[in-house]
Amino acid sequence: MYSYRRCPYAMRARLSLYLARIEFSVYEISLRDKPEHMLKVSPKGTVPVLILGENQIIDESLDIMIWAFSQQGIMDKYLPQDKKKSSLSLINTNDTSFKKNLDSYKYSSDDRKKVDAFKKCLDFVSELDLLLESNEYLLDDSPLMVDYAIFPFIRQFINVDVQRFKDVGLKKIYQWFNRMLSSNEFEHIMMKSKIS
Ligand SMILES: N[C@@H](CCC(=O)N[C@@H](CS)C(=O)NCC(=O)O)C(=O)O
Known part of the structure; x- marks a missing residue:
């Protein structure tokens, strides 16, 4: 797999392959100098x-996740039918509006724009925090595809300014974030080895 260690899309793909116990080699690329191949x-x-x-590649992170789960017959475990619609809807909001606001929050040099983007990001994060009132993870008491797909982006969001995030007082999502961060699977996929 061509990957980039800190890319949240690559993280979710690596997480799913790890969960499915599919062995793969990681080729770490530089985004500024992509390999010709x-x-x-x-x-x-x-x-x-x-x-x-030779002629079979998957170059969308969600497709990789779905492929990995289906290979090992664990689709029902990570994307159960009764939670499919809500999972995909949360992932879609994450990948569209949240990601856009996250980029403005991270990269804007204009302070007003930055604060505005932070608030917009919080709309989604508060929605997630509310879900965690009912379960340990976003939609269940064990982590599903939706947790693994969204976590790398929430991690980026919190890490821009941890204190600013903590001051908001969204305790549930912060606990979830720490649980996901210290999970074996996340630690494993962030290890600096070439082979996974
Ligand atoms: N929709 C793609 C998005 C992947 C994506 O945008 N990855 C970023 C890195 S985090 C990338 O490769 N960007 C190309 C670049 O920066 O040149 C997916 O889900 O796999």
Whole structure:
């Protein structure tokens, strides 16, 4: 898999392969100097790119997750039918509006824009915090695809300014974040080894 260690999309893909116990080699790329072969097999130039064979690649992180779960017959465990619609809807909000606001929060040099983006991000994060009133994880008492898919982005959001986030007082999501952060699976996929 062509990957980039700190990319949240690549993290969710690596997490799903780890959960499915699928062995894979990680080829860590530089986003500024992408390998020719990667661009040849996936011209859109984003990571992760999972190479299954000569003419078979998967270059969307959610498709990699779904492929990994289906390979091992653990789709029902991580994306149960009765939670499919709500899982995909949360992931979609994460990948569209939340990601856009997260980028403005992270990269804006204008303080007013930054604060505005932070508040917009909080709308989604508060929604997640509310879900955690009912379960240990977002939609269940054990982590599902939705937790693994969203966590890397919430991690980025909190890490921009941990104190600013803590001052808001969203305790449940902060506990969830710490639980996901210290999980074996996250520690494993962040290890600096080439082979997983
Ligand atoms: N929709 C893609 C998005 C992947 C994506 O945008 N990855 C970023 C890194 S976090 C990337 O490769 N960007 C290309 C670049 O920066 O040149 C997916 O889910 O796999």
